[in-house]
Amino acid sequence: MASALSSLRYGDSLSVVAISAATAVLCEAISWLLIYRTATYNSLRASIERHSRKLDAMKSGGSSSTAAASGAQPAGGSSRAKKMDRVETSLKDAARELSLAKLKSGAVVAAVLFVVFGLLNSLFEGRAVAKLPFAPVPLVQRMSHRGLPGNDPTDCSMVFLYFLCSMSIRTNLQKLLGFAPPRAAAAAGGGLFPMPDPKVN
Amino acid sequence: MKKGKSSSSAVARKHSHPQNGHVLPSKLAKYLDPDASLDKDQLLDAVHWIRQVLGLVCGLLWGTIPLAGAVWIALFLTISTGIVYWYYTFLLKIDEEDFGGHAALLQEGLFASFTLFLLSWTLVYSLAHF
DSSP, X not given: OHHHHHHSTTTHHHHHHHHHHHHHHHHHHHHIIIIITSHHHHHHHHHHHHHXXXXXXXXXXXXXXXXXXXXXXXXXXXXXXXXXXXXXXXHHHHXXXXXXXXXXXXXXXXXXXXXXXXXXXXXXXXXXXXEOSXXXXXXXXXXXXXXXXXXXXXXXXXXXXXXXXXXXXXXXXXXXXXXSOOXXXXXXXXXXXXXXXXTOO | OHHHHHHHHHHHHHHTOOTTOOOOOHHHHTTTOTTSOOOHHHHXXXXXXXXXXXXXXHHHHHHHTTOOSTHHHXXXXXXXXXXXXXXIIIISOOOGGGGTHHHHXXXXXXXXXXXXXXXXXXXXXXXXXX
């Protein structure tokens, strides 16, 4: 197999993909060990999903009732709005706590990725590991042609290939294993640095 | 006659037995059935995986032929978006407003599928033609 790989001009690309895939699996294993299997994470995730479903139900119930009786029950409408605000706030708080809970594993995963990137860089620096079937725009070329000799824009550096691998493999692996963050958390904007609520002046 | 027809079609839908006799797994069949009520997460997951499969297939195809040039990226994006739009508008016949609008549905899984497409296209192109 090694001889078959070495006979391919761009056989290094397969090595980069294999190392990226193995790193993705390792990172998810670390994340599972440190965070996904803990009761805190699971209860926060369940809380986010519960609040999100509640909010969706209130929004759809509210839109149908306002269509049916426009302005007939203003008091009911304002109490519903207050309830929705409370549920939204709870959702954002839970999403923020989830982000904080993932910090620890995030730091370890970042360290692993840093080491792997350094290793790949030392192995493939200055070498084109693949041939791009298109000429990237100049902004992308800064990554795709990084550290490569010559001016051929279709030469692909390890950095760009690793980036493509990370984005595609890791995202889909998380999704497949059920480790992807809940959509409601992202929609609530409840990250570590939440945006100010536009409703509050 | 009508009663017989409707009951037989209901049975066919229930057991996911199309006329050619092949059995579709019921889990997969609900993602192709306009009468099945998918929730938002289920629909978005379906759209995500459709995008990933399209990205992989197009990348492998573009790399095998081979197709070279940035214009083929635009073709992939058009095909991928068109198929997703056809899926939820004409196959499932859903009201996109109930699921966050066209933007939410069309952007689900887009970046991951785009990177998967570029990766598979580049790999096949590099390994098969050089």
